[in-house]
Amino acid sequence: MKQWPFYCEQECEQYNVSSIYAPYLFDTSLLFFKAVSTALDLYGGNMSFYDIVTNGTLIAQCSVGELTGATDIKCCRHQMFVYNKTPVMGRTHDCYYNIGKKEMAYIRQLRMIDHENVNKLVGFCMDGPVLLSLWRYCSRGCLIEILTNDNLNINIDGFFIYSLIKDTVEGLYAIHRSPIEIHGNLSSKNCLVDERWQVKLSDYGFPFLKAYEQPKSSSEQLWTAPELLREPEAHPTKASDIYSLSIVMADLVNKNLSFENSDYNGGADEIIYLLKSKTSRLIRPVLEPVIEDFNIGFTHLIKDMWAEEPEQRPKIDVVRKIVKEMNVGKSKNLMDHMYSLLEDYAASLEQDIQGRTKELVEEKKKADILLSRLLPKAIAEKLKSGQQIQPEHFDLVTIFFSDVVSFTVLASKCSALQVINLMNGLYTIFDSVIDEHDVYKVETIGDAYLCVSGLPERNGNMHVKEIALMSLELLKKIPDFRIDHLPNEKIRIRIGMHTGSCVAGVVGLTMPRYCLFGDTVNTASRMESNGKPSHIHMSADANKLLTEKVGGFVTKSRGEVIIKGKGVMETYWLLGKQGEALLNVDE
Template identity: 55%
Template sequence: MNQPTLGAFIVSNYYNRPIISWGLVNAAQLDDEDRFPNAGIMSAGQRSLGVAIRAILAEFGWNQFVYAYFTEEDAEKCVTMRNDLQQVVSYFGDIVLAYSIQVTDISNDGMISALKKIQSRGRIIVTCMKDGIGLRRKWVLAAEEAGMIGDDYVYIFSDIKSKGYYVPLLGGGERPAWIPSSGSDENDTRALKAFKKSIFVCDMMGQGSIAANYTVFGEEVIARMKEAPYFCTEDCEGKNYTVAATYSGQLHDAVYAYGTSLDRMFKAGQMANYRNASAFMRYFPQSFVGMSGNVNINDKGTRNPTLFLLSLDESGNNTLRATIYVENMSATYSPLYTDEGVMWSSRKGNVRPNDVPLCGFTGTGCPKSFVEEYLVWVIVAVVVLSLAIIAAGLGIYFSIKARREEINRQNQLWQIPFIHLHQINSKQKSKEHSVRSLQSGTSTMSSRTTVSFKTETRNFLFFSLQREADYEPVVAKKHAYRPRLDDERCAFMRTLRTLDHDNLNRFIGLCLDGPQMLSVWRFCSRGSMADVILKATIQMDNFFIYSLIKDIVQGLVFLHGSIVGCHGMLTSKCCLIDDRWQVKISNYGLKDIRSPEMYEKKDLLWSAPELLRAEDIKGTKEGDVYSLGIICAELITRKSVFNMEDRKEDPEEIIYLLKKGGMKSPRPDLDYDHTIEINPALLHLIRDCFTERPSERPSIDTVRSQLRGMNSSRNDNLMDHVFNMLESYASSLEEEVSERTKELVEEKKKSDVLLYRMLPKTVADKLKLGQTVEPETFEQVTIFFSDVVQFTTLASKCTPLQVVNLLNDLYTIFDGIIEKHDVYKVETIGDGYLCVSGLPHRNGNEHVRQIALMSLAFLSSLEFFRIPHLPSERINLRIGMNCGSVVAGVVGLTMPRFCLFGDAVNTASRMESNGKPGKIHLSAEANRLLTETVGGFATESRGEVIIKGKGVMETFWLLGPNHAIRPMSSRKPVVKPKKIEELHRQETLKSDELLSD
């Protein structure tokens, strides 16, 4: 039912239509909220069954178990359960699925054979099978015959569609599972005794704990089938139509939930959206009592099922022992017994079995007592040489103790505590820059990569390993399984850690106490050979390629002659390159903890065809030679494995063709760049390496000897060769760097010209150096404000472009006047003009003189200014001046401005706004400094004026220098500037000249 339901879910999700599943639908795929966000599920899934089983194992303190499943009649169910069960135990990580076996031979001998395999791997056996053909009875009888129905064995039967130890019969009624469908026989008593050694997890076929109500409901279903609208009378007679369908209660609850949602939508006025799944699910009921028990719906729209734990009591009755309420990946185990001993009443002492026997699965794990081991010698020692034997005994004791301490010490070397693996922050600290800095810098990237730049991948993590006071960069490979580390495996790990060769990446150890088991290896800064090939960061010639191949071969020669035997999964990703361009083979020696699920299809493109057919991930020496040929092809062609970027086939298709074999079995093309001189003998050797038959491939020693013959005249070191290449490359770059540096200097000059026009030079220089420009207080400055009189009226007679040209012409004249005075132009806002003197360079009291002279020059320049498109119009200014204290600083990050703050600025603005056309309005402070402190200027009191925000103030008019004062009717400009056209032309030429410099 899973595949049809999955198809229906896909269609309903595509069209956004409501869908509610019920019955024997249990695939975990249907519970994928991201894939099916608007679906309702009324049945318990296999994952829920897996979560319940895990809760039972945790409740009884069982840390490992075996899963045995049958695919007879219903292959999909048990395979799905296996995957879901593996996912659940991997999610929690506290319980290990030690062994999984598919029982394909359902004969008595076949089952006994499967049980014998289980015997050496576990005592808690979870089973999945369809009982329509009496498999459970055959299974327990086979276990009894195999001697595996003892007090230390527990069989956990699991099934969604089941009522425990009683099998429903067609037409109603039930029969015990220990009685075959053909009738009682002589083995019924044996089967019942064996079943008492088991427990059962099921959903009671959706009937839960309301069996009485369900019976009445079933009778009503049968009765109503004969009424409208079905009128099933004659066709619904007979044995098959006396009992309602198994999951009719769930169908009732699904229809009830659908009707409840519609009712809620109707009351909410949302019936127009009743076919909209997203709107529909917002009104989906969360809980109610249905015909299949208490219905609790989670926020995914999936029912949180309640599963039941059953066992047989001493009389063989189906007894409910506990309920397990499952919600997502958590389960609540609720026992219905007060004494756990009733669960194990068929066992000696009513004691719960252990998941691992005291003496191990084979019975050989119990240590011998000292008396048993040394009884004869003790007797002889007492009689003959008591003192000598005591001395020998002490010697043996200390020798064993020292050996054990040494073993423990060596074990600690390869067992890496997780707290010693430090995560590295990939965000590198850059040089500190001011947020206002306009300075730019350059950076370079090396072909080497530090571990801090590496990020977590699907199979690898990157750490810094703490070794006393030092830290070593390492790479950690993830592993899905956590095997038990017995003495043999620990001894192998100790040996593996001691393997040392120039072309092997050093194995550091295993991390066993982290969230996931990790194998830790030394980090190589230049990455894998696959990275070097794809990035093409360095040009490879024939000697470069030969050296890399030679390193791989040398590493394989050592590996094949060591305790490891072979690599098994050799790829260009496993061939790492250190900072000396030396190849080091990694990820070797851990064949028994490899997980097929951790490898993508693309990772298998290096595997030999015979290994792909056998699904062998442990590998052979011949398989390593085949993988070597594939890697050599990558090096020569400078392309990825099988040149996947340019092929039409995907990795699965290529693997299929490799498994199929034959004349058309694919192999990498050796189409290399002919500018590189490749020895033809090397091409022949590569083709020999990936031949179809393993027996026809050369051994790794043969490959090494043939490689030596191809390059007998050269013994250069690859690092020296790389240095020579880099030296040649560096010399060619030197001239280019010099040219670029000149261009950079020229561009910098241009940018400085523009910058000095935007900000004071001292301020701009600080920002360029990355220094923070702190706000500064200036005790005495003079602020200037001007405004074009009736500018709004004038602008209404112009187009926007004419207004821009008008202001540009006018301000060009003003900018030229400013350059002749010690004045800094702060900003222009429309027709407003703001200047200041006395900052950022302090000039004593000279600031008031400079502003006064500049103001007079501004008014004088207007005599010669004409508007080209309005020749009859004249420009007039209203000017205000004030002296006082201000605070100046850089404001903003984008387009930073040098701004002024203080009451003196506001007063200057009020002087301008309360002034008169063609006159310079002074505050009392500005008049005092100008006439009493500086002198040389004539002013005239305007009298007391009401100033907004200031009250009544006495203000003054600036008349001009003392020597230039004439009657107002005959007054001439003090400064007569050049004609406007000439001044504008000079300013333009000056700006262009600065930019060109």
């Protein structure tokens, strides 16, 4: 829904509460997709998908037909309306009835009921295709939705359940003392919860309409008193309301739907059948309180309230008195309790956020370290800040290439895992040496090793010195490297280096790589491939810069050599530093 064509970016203001327009958006989406499907079937061969979905006239033509959606009167007794810019819930009565003066007087009595735990009747509509009673909208839904919502970030403790029970009892007490006297349709689905976490009893009254409505399903009759189930025409009483209240309280105590924890395999149909049969065994929900600090006295009260004989059930004022006595010394209301819970939750959430933030910082450090190993630090910082990396030209750098001599023969004597361990141990030596010099490792390709000095950070003419010192140190350390599974084999490498200009830049999006381009890279590679084992082969440009500009190194001319793709070139061997032992070069 956040994408085209709806662009629903805003979330509801109230947490865990769906928008009142959600059913309409659902039906609109469903109708649109059905219309697109029809249009594709009819015109998909001649029109593109984009042309079809953007053609409003075509979509409208393909939208003709019937659709059973979330707002369909035929599939749902409740609909959402807006009355005086306020959302109200409409309850459809699927029957035809001639509303006379007596019924109008009764409806006026219903509208006169005003109690904080009774949902207000807004009005009654007789002009539409069906009779419609309008009630105030309670944003948090019914008790069933509260109890079964696993995503509700509220700690449902004993006081929370007590407050819900107390509000429900107070609501029924107000109805029994009102002119209508009887609710007649009490269930957990008709006990609504508003934004202040206050329970409001709804869908009460209208006995003259409910007598002619379609029969309730078995699942809707689970709160109905047994004596009403056994009568051909149900006539609710105050005692039957008490029974319904006991089942609602059982739902709250068990924190689930009625009879859900019972062992009746036939479901609601079997339970209703057994309730009608009046068997010797009392058919009631199993009371299994799931709240640790819950007052066990409620279970005894509930059992008294669902007594088989209506005369044995306590009156609502008795129930109200007992419920009040269970909270002696606790004056705070549910809102104060909710604020306390939210404060505790906020403190817990803050600690959780601090822990997660610390973990995030650590993971970010790891990611930064990994990125700095894959790319130069300056380039990595630009990528993290979202900057575009432009290719950069460097006038003078020195590039290093190395290769393991007779690697193919050596690899043929090893398993794949042994080859990996061999190269990992060898390149660990390379990496440790590079860390001691101003050199950047570009990449490794098999047994070939490529690195450069003078980029991405320019260092004057010191790049050739850094590569020369690194090369000499590598030749000193490589002979000490031992192959565990081939103790008699020796590792030897060829090294080539060349100084010149090149271009460097980041290539790729999925796996970005910092790559070098230019003839300098090719020439350095040729220096390596035309070199000799345990020798440092360098071009004339590198030799000139190293001996004339930098100094302190000893080199020896190799003479003119035919280089593939370059022709005849004069090249040199790097022997070592002045005043130190020199490499033995046999030409």
